Each structure stands twice: as C-alpha cells, then as structure tokens.
Amino acid sequence: MATTDLSYYDKATIPNAKNFRFGIVVSEWNPEITNNLYLGAQEALLENGALQGNIVKWDVPGSFELVYGCKKMIETQKVDAIIAIGNVIQGETKHFDFVCEGVTQGIVDLNVKYDVPVIFCVLTDNTKQQSLDRSGGKHGNKGIECAIAAIKMANL
Numbered sequence: 001m002a003t004t005d006l007s008y009y010d011k012a013t014i015p016n017a018k019n020f021r022f023g024i025v026v027s028e029w030n031p032e033i034t035n036n037l038y039l040g041a042q043e044a045l046l047e048n049g050a051l052q053g054n055i056v057k058w059d060v061p062g063s064f065e066l067v068y069g070c071k072k073m074i075e076t077q078k079v080d081a082i083i084a085i086g087n088v089i090q091g092e093t094k095h096f097d098f099v100c101e102g103v104t105q106g107i108v109d110l111n112v113k114y115d116v117p118v119i120f121c122v123l124t125d126n127t128k129q130q131s132l133d134r135s136g137g138k139h140g141n142k143g144i145e146c147a148i149a150a151i152k153m154a155n156l
C-alpha cells in the first residue's frame, strides 16, 4: 500500500504564502468529497500565510470541466498557482477511464502551455470509501498536500 499521510508536512520547510494569489477550481461532482478537499486546501494555504482575499474559488460541473475552468482562470485572473479539485469514482462503465484520462492530460497540457502551475488535486478512486479516506479520513486530506504543492510551485 503506497498511501502515506496526505496531510503531513513540515511547516518549517514551507515558504510564507502571504505574497501569492491562489486559484482553486472545484468540481461539483461528489460534493461531499470535493468540499472537504477544498476546505483542507484553504486551511493549509491560510495556515502558511496566504490571505483570504488572495484565494479565488470557482466551481465547475465535473472533473472534466476542471481543465477549461483552470484555463479560463489563468487567462482572466492574476494567480501564482491553481489547485484543481475533483473526485472521480469508478462506476459501471468505462466512463471513469475517459474522465480520468481527459482531466489528467488536460492539466498536463495546461502546465506545459501556460506559466502558472496547476496542481492535480483529483482523487481517482475505485470506491467512495477510498475517497472519504483521502479527503479528511484515515489517510489524511489530499487538499492539504496539494495546497503545500501550490505554495512551493508559486515560490519556484
């Protein structure tokens, strides 16, 4: 099992985020999960010096729309990093595969095309329990992990 504690980080090693502006684009699919990821990310940004007024949050319908939402945010908002938050859970069909592939490749493409780091905070899980475990459950909160990544990348 590769999972570590997604919430753990050494605060002493994190740059102060007070001078950075962050975008957070959140998928509305599986809102119980994505909202917890968002709250974890917001909390970690604020705990490391980010100002609430420097966090811009947008909602999109599903994880597939995260790509366009992040693109639009890059093109219209001055942000130093974006956290793309989603949760894709395997259903009966192959749709899971295509949504995951689309959002993954789309975020890779954004990181290549633009000069704003887009952090991949998308849980792609076999079951809802796996998602619950990684959005504030026994494996921590991936939103925290991704907020720390966003601060480090904004500071690069």
Ligand SMILES: Nc1c(NC[C@H](O)[C@H](O)[C@H](O)CO)[nH]c(=O)[nH]c1=O
Pocket (backbone or CB within 6 Å): 027, 029, 030, 061, 062, 063, 064, 065, 086, 087, 088, 089, 090, 099
């Ligand atoms: N099944 C899940 C989806 N499906 C919706 C897609 O993301 C997209 O909104 C739709 O195909 C229209 O373009 N989205 C998730 O985020 N999570 C899922 O489990």
Ligand SMILES: CC(=O)[C@@H](O)COP(=O)(O)O
Pocket (backbone or CB within 6 Å): 088, 089, 090, 091, 092, 093, 094, 095, 096, 097, 099
């Ligand atoms: C990831 C999805 O789109 C999935 O939840 C949809 O469920 P299904 O594959 O049963 O249609």
